[in-house]
Amino acid sequence: MAVSFSLLVGTLFSAWAILRLYNLFYNLFLHPLRDYPGPLGARSTTWWKTYIEVVQQESFVHVVMKLHEQYGSIVRVSPNELHFSDPSAFHDIYNAGAKWDKEDELYASFGEDHSSFGFRTYEEAKQRKEIMQPLFSSRAIINLQSLAWEKIDRLVSTMSARKEKSIDMLFALRCFTIDMVTTFCFARSVDAIDAPDFKAPIVEAMHTSNPTFVLLKHFPLFRKTLFSLPPWLAIKASPETAGLTNLQVILAEQVHEVVTNPESLNKAPHPIIYHRLLDKEVNKGQPIPDATSLREEAAALMFGGGDSAANTLTVGLFQILDQPKLYDRLKDEVYQAWPNLDTHPTYETLQKLPVLTATIKESLRYAPGVPSSLLRIVPPVGASIGGKHIPGGTAVGMSTVLVHRSSEVWGNPEVFDIERWMGPDAAGLDKWLVSFSKGPRSCLGVNLAYCEMYVALATLIRRLDMKLDGTKAEDLVWRDVFLPFFYGKRLRVWCEPVKS
């Protein structure tokens, strides 16, 4: 009996090993992508990427940049995945006509499969985005700009009251964007701005759990187990992701309330996502999203809207304070548009200010935004990308960072230079500012993000005198974990309130 058991184990193991070896052989010699260059490990097995991201803890977009230097403009970064570096390839992949699916393994990692962000197919995402779009249109954002003014005033007043210490700008601005998104989408501010030292539990949780995303991505079993455990057990099993678990609990409670007591929506002072998502007419005969889908939509908006605008503002603010001439120009312009401290201008007025606009665009270009390659699946007929015919079924992507750091497009991409947005060639550059991606799966919150950035930057410049507290450019280092994880010293700024 003992012999036959060990024989069985041995046979199973051998079968498994033969299968793995065949897989390696197939990936290297028979796979449709066999002729594309890349490291041997990447061409052979998906474990190569796991090793780089999980064991080496390297920033994949930085690795990819080096690979392009070595292998050229198309690199096979995994057996079935290509990454492109030619800026025009970005528009081949992400454009209005490319209704391609999102790649399953990457997007499954978020646990938001039934949301505008997580739906794999164009059709599902289109239907969901059409429902929510009216809330995020530029008109709707202009009408609700008072929320941004109210939150940023509160942030600046709180900063002004804390004169004894410099301010952790990354966390302060994330408190602002989190309060914005929770108020704007759910009419329920988490009041992160009021937390001591801007260390709001939700902001800290999102920050610390950010790097664990690579684990969730590479180990689906770990992810599935974690997501199916009751919250108390999930927190014990993985303390690093406790923040995520707590966030899911808060969002589930919120959804439970609106589903069981829809009248509670009457109390909301402005239209929020649940008004639209739970409206039969708006859903045009399609079933109303269930509680899981509502919770996942809420989570997608929290993550989509939570960090990115604050990260961009932080990166831009450092550059402004590090370049006194730029700071003075911005002050001149904003003071002229906002002469009386008690009466702020409108968002529409700010949008017309050339120096402020150029600074926001350059911040978007310079900041990492969403640095990861946003993987799409080439449809069965194949597609032409970067001048090559790519076979159907291939996972393809290009990081926005490579477009934004292309010398071919920008000349001097490493320099934060707002002049590029003010010269005669500026109009042609808009095409290459791809922070919000392009095409049918581009950012739903783009108008909200712009409003937050204009209102926040103008207010910081008008209401405070700011000075760097020793932060250097090299402190603002980040690692690609889908969103950027800022692991260096955080931007600290002395903030003195302006009297008039």
Ligand code: HEM
């Ligand atoms: C500077 C700030 C922002 C940047 C740089 C940014 C960037 C992006 C990018 C690159 C995508 C495409 C992701 C993908 O292909 O998988 C995206 C999608 C998305 N963003 Fe944003 N975003 C920002 C702010 C916001 C805000 C404020 C919200 C809402 C509160 C938001 C909600 C979304 C949603 C729902 C999607 C999914 C769209 C889809 O998959 O079809 N984002 N964003």
